[in-house]
Amino acid sequence: MSSAHRRLARGAAASRAGASHLEVARGNARRHAARVATEFIHRWLPGARADLTLLLLHGTGGNEDDLVPLGEMLAPGAPVLSPRGPVLENGMPRFFRRLAEGVFDVPDLIARSGDLAAFVGEAAKRYGFGTSRVVAVGFSNGANVAASVMLLHPEVLAGAVLLRAMVPLSPTKRPDLSGRAALIASGRRDPIVPLRQPEELAALLREAGADVEVAWSDTGHELTPGDLQISRAWLEKHFPPTVR
Numbered sequence: 001m002s003s004a005h006r007r008l009a010r011g012a013a014a015s016r017a018g019a020s021h022l023e024v025a026r027g028n029a030r031r032h033a034a035r036v037a038t039e040f041i042h043r044w045l046p047g048a049r050a051d052l053t054l055l056l057l058h059g060t061g062g063n064e065d066d067l068v069p070l071g072e073m074l075a076p077g078a079p080v081l082s083p084r085g086p087v088l089e090n091g092m093p094r095f096f097r098r099l100a101e102g103v104f105d106v107p108d109l110i111a112r113s114g115d116l117a118a119f120v121g122e123a124a125k126r127y128g129f130g131t132s133r134v135v136a137v138g139f140s141n142g143a144n145v146a147a148s149v150m151l152l153h154p155e156v157l158a159g160a161v162l163l164r165a166m167v168p169l170s171p172t173k174r175p176d177l178s179g180r181a182a183l184i185a186s187g188r189r190d191p192i193v194p195l196r197q198p199e200e201l202a203a204l205l206r207e208a209g210a211d212v213e214v215a216w217s218d219t220g221h222e223l224t225p226g227d228l229q230i231s232r233a234w235l236e237k238h239f240p241p242t243v244r
C-alpha cells in the first residue's frame with residue numbers, strides 16, 4: 001500500500017497545517033436564525049484544467065490535506081477545493097453530526113449540506129472556477145455529504161465519486177439530476193456500510209435522472225489501489241480533459 005493510500009485509509013488524522021497556510025471562507029447559505037455561519041477551513045490548489053474542479057471531501061477524522069494526493073492522481077491538472085468538515089466528533093472533523101455510527105442527525109445533515117453547497121458557490125466566485133463542472137470526490141463521511149448535496153442541491157455537482165457511501169437521507173422532493181453522473185465504489189466486506197445501501201443510493205440517484213455506476217470490490221471500508229483505478233477510469237470517461 002502506498003503512503004498516499006495509508007493516509008487515505010487512516011481513521012483519525014492530526015491537523016498538520018498551520019492556520020497561516022489555510023484559507024477560510026464563510027458560507028452564506030440562508031440559515032435558520034439560530035445557526036451560526038459556518039466557516040470552512042480549506043485548501044485551494046489551482047490547476048491548469050479549466051473544465052473540471054475537484055471538490056475533495058475527507059472521511060471522519062480527516063482534514064483538508066488527506067485527499068489531495070488522491071485528487072492529484074485521479075485528475076492531474078484539475079484545480080482542487082478541499083474543505084475540512086466543520087463538525088467535531090470527539091475531536092474528529094466531520095461534515096455533519098451523527099447520533100451513532102450510521103445513524104445521522106438528518107436536520108443537521110440538511111443544514112450542513114446547504115452550507116457546503118453555498119461554500120462551493122462562494123469559492124467559485126473567489127477563485128474563478130466554473131460552477132458547471134465541479135465533481136466531488138468523497139470518502140466515507142465525505143461521500144455521504146457529497147451524496148446529500150447531490151440530492152438536496154442538484155445544481156452544485158456535475159458528478160461525484162462516492163467512495164464507501166451510504167444512503168445519507170431520502171429527499172422529500174425528487175431532485176433533477178439529469179446530465180449528472182456518480183460512481184459509487186463499495187466494499188463487499190465493509191463493516192460500516194450495510195451491503196444493500198450502495199444499490200439503494202444508486203436507485204435514488206438514478207430515479208432522479210443521474211447516470212450511476214456501482215463498482216464492488218472485495219474490500220472493507222478502507223481504500224485500495226483498485227479504488228484509484230476505478231475512479232480514475234470513471235473520471236476519464238465522464239469528465240475527459242477537453243484540451244490535451
Ligand code: MLT
Binds near residue numbers: 101
Ligand atoms: C458517516 O458517519 O458518515 C458514516 O458512518 C461513515 C463514517 O464516517 O464512519
